[in-house]
Amino acid sequence: MALPTLPRRLSILLRPLVLAFCFGVAAVSAPAVAQTQTPSSGLTAEQRKAVVALIRETLLQNPELIQEAMVELERRNTVAQAEAQRSAVTAEMARLIDPKTSAIVGNPQGDVTIVEFMDYNCGFCKRAVEDVRALTKDDPKLKVVIKDFPILGPDSVEASRVAVAAMSQLSGPKYFEFHNKLMATKGRINGARALEVAKESGADVERLKKDMDSAQTRAVIEDTVALGDRLGLTGTPAFILGEEVVFGAVGVPVLKQKIDSVRKCGKATCNG
Incomplete structure (x- = not known):
């Protein structure tokens, strides 16, 4: 050789x-090298x-x-970021699944919880909503927590204010119907469109108009945005399964695999 x-x-x-x-x-x-021998080197x-x-x-x-x-x-930065996010998720778990700041759909008593941070004007969120709907349909033990994370401008904030206010009138399947219909809207989604869809879903619009401007509604959105920042979320959709953050519309097979892993080992990715 x-x-x-x-x-x-x-x-x-x-x-x-x-x-x-x-x-x-x-x-x-x-x-900058010293002119004498240095003990460190x-x-x-x-x-x-x-x-x-x-x-x-x-x-x-x-x-x-x-x-x-x-x-x-x-590689090191990616590993460090993932570890930091896992630690943050663990520390913030109570806030992540708090029903006061979230919409709960699917099975409220499910054995696996998936949390989604979304924006009504996010194109990938519109794609992912079909994945979430398919998962809840095929998995009766899945709990889904929807968190409004309006990061794409004033229209998104307005739509989220309506959606958060609607949580007090619509819940479970009714809220999920409203959410999915609003996400199916073509073009920009704003407060006016959200009010239209909420009315079609059976909500009291006059009450919604009052509630969407309340300090409580604004506090919920501010809390969720701050929570997303602490978790290092830089875009939507962002899913949380176990201690892992999954970014993007990754599709049903990927999410289902991670759900199965949580059931198997308590983590979205099992070792070995």
Whole structure:
């Protein structure tokens, strides 16, 4: 077997140091190097200068190491973000399923709970509503918690104010019917359209107009938006199953698999 060339051997030997250098863990700027030996590194200024020069030469000859470092950095960031979200979900579970700030559909006593943060003007939410409806139809033990998370402008906020106010008049299947019909609206959804759909669903419109402007309704929306921020939610729809956050309209098969996993091991993704 042929031996690797010297530059290649150097790149292999220096790979861990180069990656650390790229992350800024071992980065050293030549002008800032002290002129005396430093206890932390055990290297003289000249030795550290030589190491920096060697790392620079290695990077120039093997630029793919920079890409490798960036991929690893992205992986670490993704892992850290997921872990932070899991911790936040655990800490906020009581607020996530609070019936005072949420609409509960499906089976209120279900053995698995899926929480959805949604916006009435989110195109992917409109797609996902069909997935949620299919899941509740096929799974009588599924509890669904709908949380208004209006992040797409004033129209979304108005629609959510009507939807939150409607929770005191419509519940269970009636609320789900209203929610699904409103989501099926083509074009922008605002307060006026939400009031129309609520009236069609049997709600008292005059009472709704009063309730949608109440301090309580505004507090519910503000609380949910703040909750979403604490969970690191950057878009809709966002589903929470177990301790895991699932972003986007991922489809019935993916959500069903995670629901099955929660039943099996208590987590959306079982180990092994």
